[in-house]
Amino acid sequence: MAHIDENPLGAHLPLDPLPGHSSLGRLERVLRRGEFAVTTELNPPDSANPEDVYERAAIFDGWVDGINAVDASGANCHMSSVGICALLTRMGYAPIMQIACRDKNRIAIQGDVLGGAAMGVCNIMCLTGDGVQAGDQPGAKPVFDLDCMSLLETVRIMRDNGKFLSGRKLTTPPKVFLGAAINPFAPPYDFRPFRLAKKIEAGAQFVQSQYCFDVPMFREYMKKVRDLGLHEKCYILVGVGPMASAKTAKWIRSNVPGIHIPDAVIKRLEGAEDQKKEGKQLCIDIINEVKEIEGVSGIHVMAYRQEEYVAEIVHDSGVLKGRRPWTREPNPVDQMVAERIEAARSGQEQDQQQMAEKAASQPH
């Protein structure tokens, strides 16, 4: 039987647009169907080798609905998110293209949105980005021309009104599912739910949260979110991930801004014989707790340098309930590329005279 997110006429054909859907991607389909979604993050390589990206993506095959292509997270230099998305869409993965406002101004960002959508990116995640001081090149100039909110609004205007921020028209608007980030674990705590409301107003359709280690705190946040009715307007994916050891957890707590790790978590890790295994178990326990919270639509597994455990964590927590996320998403231009390659292979001779005539009579 054909997979539910597959064109019934053939797996190589792009998906049909569904009513009420803003993208052609499968992440939106999964979420709108009410299924529990799983997304993860690809560790961007420090190399110019496409194999590195394919290798790192292959371990998620059949376990996740979307792969975040991070945009220099932590202000550390890596392969760009646009580059990773180009490679991933070529191989039929469903990337979530992150755009951080730290490195690009509004001109570059709007261009990247169009370029990404043209390559077949269906999900765009709008972030402010960490400050440059956090990364390996603190001497860089922080741009922050837009902030995450105005970035969301910009992309929403491009999609829904078919216009640039300047008002200039687009001939084909980018069909994308818009995401944003939330961090319920940083002050001002009472403002955080309202900030989510603002993001939804600006255009966010799904949000991924920062690492959740403090479930009671998250429960409190979700209660306020439900009181505002926000969980019905937006899909909330909770960020989870395994900690390699108590030492790593301590280091992250004091050095990475915005990650809140309670003492109890560190104590539990310290007390364990095999800290790595305990970290994984802790992650599964947290998933099992948060998935029961009303308004949670999925999880976002961030297993930095432990990507091989993502499949295991997803499997052991049982959040997919036997569902197997489809591994390949056809790219609208696949067929055209195949035809081109075929034509090149068949070695048709090019008649220069004929080509010149054609170019002269039909410039477009």
Place this chain on the structure above:
Amino acid sequence: MADAVQKPGNAAPAKKAATGAFTPAGVSPNRRSRHKYTVRLWAVRHSRFFEWFYHRFAQVFLLLHPVWKLFGYQRVERPITFVERHVKGFLFDCRMCGQCALSSTGMSCPMNCPKQLRNGPCGGVRANGNCEVEPDMPCVWVQAWKGSQNMVRGNAIMNVQKPVNQSLRETSSWLRVTAEAAAAREAAAAAGKDA
């Protein structure tokens, strides 16, 4: 980073490092002197007063619209900008973005945020309510939220702000607001006449 030799500077990195706080390598992107936070924080604590005062002040400016028009908005721009820069610079550490959002940010100037966020705090705010980038500076948006709670129209903090128009930097937002209000008033009067 912490054990590297810290030079004394405006942001006092050596003092910061002594407390065990995270200190960015080298100097943070925006240097600023610490004593200025005092006035800025005082302004936020008295945001209700400033809201009232600003409201009155805008009315006075609008009343003076014929005067500005007489001299020409272009010509009064420079002296007014001079006054505005120094008054708001002292009170709010104003950065002269030229499109003041103080009334919807609890009288805490959002351009002082190292990321210049105009729509709320980023996810990196420290547990003690200080900035991620500048560990000794109280987060502009934590202050903004506090300030907005005192204000009558504090709910304006929920509005999504447009991106900054960089071409309006170093111009007077007082005059712009007044000119816009006057234009709106005239348009309303004209519409009333037509009807």
